[in-house]
Amino acid sequence: MTTTAVPSAFLLFLLGGCAVSTLEEPDKPSKDLIEDDPSDEPDDGQDEPDDDHGDDDDDDDGDDDGDDDDGGIDDIDIPSGDDVIEGSWTTTDEMMTQDACNMEDWVLDGIGDQIILDVVADGELELTDSRGTADCIYDEDGFDCDPRAFEDRTPETDFGLSAVIELQTDTWGSFDGTEYLVMETAIVADCAGSDCWLVEMATADFPCEMKTWKAAEAD
Numbered sequence: 001m002t003t004t005a006v007p008s009a010f011l012l013f014l015l016g017g018c019a020v021s022t023l024e025e026p027d028k029p030s031k032d033l034i035e036d037d038p039s040d041e042p043d044d045g046q047d048e049p050d051d052d053h054g055d056d057d058d059d060d061d062g063d064d065d066g067d068d069d070d071g072g073i074d075d076i077d078i079p080s081g082d083d084v085i086e087g088s089w090t091t092t093d094e095m096m097t098q099d100a101c102n103m104e105d106w107v108l109d110g111i112g113d114q115i116i117l118d119v120v121a122d123g124e125l126e127l128t129d130s131r132g133t134a135d136c137i138y139d140e141d142g143f144d145c146d147p148r149a150f151e152d153r154t155p156e157t158d159f160g161l162s163a164v165i166e167l168q169t170d171t172w173g174s175f176d177g178t179e180y181l182v183m184e185t186a187i188v189a190d191c192a193g194s195d196c197w198l199v200e201m202a203t204a205d206f207p208c209e210m211k212t213w214k215a216a217e218a219d
Contacts, residue, residue: 085178085179086119087117087218088219089114089115089116089117089181089217089219090115090216090217091113091114091214092111092215093214093215094108094111094213094214094215095108096210096211096212096213097184097211097212097213098209098210098211100204100209101187101189101204101206101208101209102202102204103189103203103204103210106165107187107210109129109130109214113130115127115128115129115181115216116128116129123137124136125143127145127171131150131169132148132150134146134171141174142172142173143172144172145170145171145172148168149168150167151165151167152164152165152167155198155199156193161198162194162195163192163194163195163196165189165190167188168188169185169187170187171184179218180215180217181215181216182214183214183215183216184211184212185211187212188207188208188209188210189206190206190207191206
């Protein structure tokens with residue numbers, strides 16, 4: 001009878017176990033929005049209230065708040081064009097929100113991981129992280145990046161197996177002002193090679209799906 005020799009290093013990997021934890025996506029940190037109070041001071045030279053409510057001098061009585069456009073909700077809109085903060089962003093929180101592949105240790109980058117934003121045109125930016133560079137579009141609602149594909153050769157390089165994990169990723173997110181962003185990545189994992197059945201013993205049947213959630217602050 002013919003038996004298949006399983007590499008000893010990989011058996012140790014399997015025996016180590018794979019702890020999977022299901023984490024709920026935390027509530028996004030809230031920010032209080034403070035609007036400017038309209039001025040209650042009367043116009044100069046006027047000792048008594050004016051009974052004519054249609055007078056243009058009463059614009060600051062609360063009916064017309066158009067003069068206070070500098071505050072309020074506009075403070076958290078993402079600016080357009082080159083006003084977006086470019087450069088390095090640092091990951092402050094990260095977790096798996098879906099892990100049907102049992103591959104959390106292979107997928108998460110960890111706290112402190114860097115994200116680089118580079119605005120290339122009005123409404124267009126490049127996002128660079130541990131998985132490479134993605135072309136993205138953005139507006140006041142957030143950003144959406146083109147799908148990316150890459151390979152994870154950990155089974156081959158670390159355990160000598162004929163197996164390559166193929167990952168398809170789709171990334172999107174939103175800005176909160178110019179100092180804070182939240183990014184999500186959906187991942188579909190598959191495997192190519194004659195030893196994929198061994199990889200499945202330590203992970204899950206391929207193809208499988210995962211999703212990550214990440215928060216970052218501008219440096």
